[in-house]
Amino acid sequence: MAATFPGAEDFVVGLIGMGDMGKIRGDDAALSVEEKYEELVQEFANHKNIQILRNGHLVSRASNYIIYSVEAAAIGRVVAQYGPSTRLGAIVGGQTSCKDPEIKAFEEHLPSDVDIVSCHSLHGPNVDSRGQPLVLIKHRASDQSFHKVETVLRCLGSKHVYLTAKEHDRITADTQAVTHAAFLSMGKAWHATKQFPWEGSRYVGGIENVKINLMLRIYAQKWHVYAGLAILNPEAHKQINQFAKSATELFSLMLEGRREELRQRVYAARDRVFGPEGKPKWEDRPLLPVELLDRFSLKPPSSTTTSPPPKTLPNNHLSLLAMVDCWSALGIVPYDHMICSTPLFRLWLGVTEHLFRTPALLDECLRVGVEDATFRRDDLHFTIAACGWAECVELGQFDTWRERFCVTQKFFEPRFKDAMAVGQAMIQAVLESDNREGG
Numbered sequence: 001m002a003a004t005f006p007g008a009e010d011f012v013v014g015l016i017g018m019g020d021m022g023k024i025r026g027d028d029a030a031l032s033v034e035e036k037y038e039e040l041v042q043e044f045a046n047h048k049n050i051q052i053l054r055n056g057h058l059v060s061r062a063s064n065y066i067i068y069s070v071e072a073a074a075i076g077r078v079v080a081q082y083g084p085s086t087r088l089g090a091i092v093g094g095q096t097s098c099k100d101p102e103i104k105a106f107e108e109h110l111p112s113d114v115d116i117v118s119c120h121s122l123h124g125p126n127v128d129s130r131g132q133p134l135v136l137i138k139h140r141a142s143d144q145s146f147h148k149v150e151t152v153l154r155c156l157g158s159k160h161v162y163l164t165a166k167e168h169d170r171i172t173a174d175t176q177a178v179t180h181a182a183f184l185s186m187g188k189a190w191h192a193t194k195q196f197p198w199e200g201s202r203y204v205g206g207i208e209n210v211k212i213n214l215m216l217r218i219y220a221q222k223w224h225v226y227a228g229l230a231i232l233n234p235e236a237h238k239q240i241n242q243f244a245k246s247a248t249e250l251f252s253l254m255l256e257g258r259r260e261e262l263r264q265r266v267y268a269a270r271d272r273v274f275g276p277e278g279k280p281k282w283e284d285r286p287l288l289p290v291e292l293l294d295r296f297s298l299k300p301p302s303s304t305t306t307s308p309p310p311k312t313l314p315n316n317h318l319s320l321l322a323m324v325d326c327w328s329a330l331g332i333v334p335y336d337h338m339i340c341s342t343p344l345f346r347l348w349l350g351v352t353e354h355l356f357r358t359p360a361l362l363d364e365c366l367r368v369g370v371e372d373a374t375f376r377r378d379d380l381h382f383t384i385a386a387c388g389w390a391e392c393v394e395l396g397q398f399d400t401w402r403e404r405f406c407v408t409q410k411f412f413e414p415r416f417k418d419a420m421a422v423g424q425a426m427i428q429a430v431l432e433s434d435n436r437e438g439g
Contacts, residue, residue: 004151005144013152014063016056016082017070056082063087065149067119068094068102072228073398076105083109091145093118093137097172097225098233099165103139115141117149120168121158122176122342124221126424131431133340134158135168161340166235173235174332175345180226181240181389182319182348183215184405185247188385189378190215191408196415198298202374205312206293207351211319213296213426214344216419219412223405230393231401237393239330244383244390246325251318251383254369255376263366266321269328270356281335282357288350288430296426298418316369318379320352322386343427350430 005011040052053059060066060082070078075096083106086092092114094102099118106116118137121129134156138146150160163171190197197203198212218226230236253262275281327334334349341349355361368375392401412419 005148008148008151011065011148011152012063014059014066016059016066016068016078057085060085060090061087063090065091065093065117065152068092068096070094070096071222071224072096072098072101072232073224075102076108079105079109084111086110086114089113089115091115091117091141091149093149095119095121097176097229098236099137099168100234101232103165106139115145117141117146118165119149119153120172121156122161122172122340124217124342124344126420127343127427130157132158132343133161135161135163135340137163137165137168139165159339163340169233170235171337171340172229173233173239174330175334175337175341177230177233177236178239178243178323178326179345179348180218180230181243181386182323183211183218184226184389185382185385186211186215186319187219187408187412188388188404189381191411192381192385193378196412202313202315204297204299206290206296207317207320207355208312208315209293209296209298209426210347210351212298213419213423214347216298216412216416217344217423219405219409220416220420223402223409224398226405227398227401230389231396231398239326239332240393241390242329243322243326244386246329247318247322247383247386250321250325250369251379254316254318254379257370259366259370262369263363265325266362266366269321269325270362272328272331273324273333274353274356280357281333282353286350286357287353288347290351290354292429293351293426296422296429298415298422313374314364314368314372315375316365316372316379317355318369318375318382320355321365321369323348323352324356343431347427347430 037052037054044050044052053062056078064087066086068075068078075094083092088111092106092110093116094106095118096102097120099120102118103116106118110116116139118139120135120137122133122135123129134153136146136150136153141149153160197208203212230240250262250265253265271277273281326332334345338346355365388404389401391397392404
């Protein structure tokens with residue numbers, strides 16, 4: 001670490017917990033996950049600046065900045081266990097995706113002489129941290145302590161965003177929680193109908209590639225990441241509930257053939273979220289080059305070079321319509337949160353924007369929703385799944401969430417390796433395209 005503040009050469013960063021996101025924190029660290037002690041000692045044997053300690057008490061006593069990298073549901077218990085051992089005058093933070101329980105745990109269990117500076121990397125463990133948003137929360141700290149944390153975390157190359165804990169939870173609810181609900185519901189729907197959507201001829205094209213790849217990307221992660229963000233974040237409850245309500249009501253309008261009412265509702269939502277005709281909130285250049293996404297399909301290439309490319313079937317894109325209807329009902333303008341957006345959210349907003357800034361495609365969605373039953377069974381299961389996730393959140397049912405998630409995760413597991421590679425390439429291509437056109 002470069003000496004950018006007095007004593008930086010001897011400044012020790014300690015991690016308590018060692019999940020996937022904890023491992024992106026680089027050098028000069030003391031680490032602890034007691035039940036994995038021997039395994040971690042072997043894994044980091046060749047990293048001379050990383051010392052594995054047997055438990056969080058030892059990390060807390062040895063470190064100048066302690067980061068709790070544990071799941072949100074366990075943060076209270078873990079801080080209660082190790083917090084009282086925190087070194088005099090140290091700085092403590094957490095990397096959980098939901099700050100409400102984290103900050104409450106710190107306030108309750110940390111000594112009063114300890115400063116609190118929390119953080120949250122707004123991307124997954126397989127995404128390059130450079131240029132991605134990193135939220136910093138100066139909750140209870142001197143300017144000197146905050147500067148030290150800023151300096152230490154610059155090694156990640158991330159873009160620092162400064163928020164309060166409450167602002168963080170509201171923005172992640174507006175962006176991540178409800179976005180995850182959409183993809184979780186897609187996975188449940190395809191699982192319920194026993195289909196791998198990339199293997200058939202119905203889900204073809206750039207928008208469908210985003211749906212499929214990001215759904216698989218979410219189900220390839222650990223269940224508690226999404227459960228904690230949804231269930232423990234008070235700001236997320238109304239968003240997830242509204243998404244389920246929007247999906248249900250729009251699907252009902254389609255089933256009942258109420259085309260004009262459906263059109264009025266969707267276009268009213270478009271105007272509130274994206275701006276009315278002639279006064280759009282989007283930029284002149286689309287957020288996402290959708291044509292770029294056509295090549296990121298999991299579908300195996302045709303065995304014959306003469307075979308024509310598969311034809312894209314008209315789809316009502318209920319998930320996209322429900323997302324915009326949800327944003328509209330809650331008064332959310334997604335562009336307001338772009339500084340804190342994850343790669344997944346930017347992709348999802350990009351394909352949603354593409355649909356709503358293409359009137360012919362939007363009108364086709366509404367026609368298909370009322371007249372065409374091709375996707376009706378999938379839409380039924382999607383709506384049921386969205387309501388199921390909303391009920392889990394409302395009741396605070398971690399066990400039910402885990403069971404729902406894991407059974408679908410197992411169904412799709414054979415394709416996770418391919419999906420992660422394709423999804424990573426898709427995200428990288430979009431980011432590179434954005435950098436070229438934006439620069």
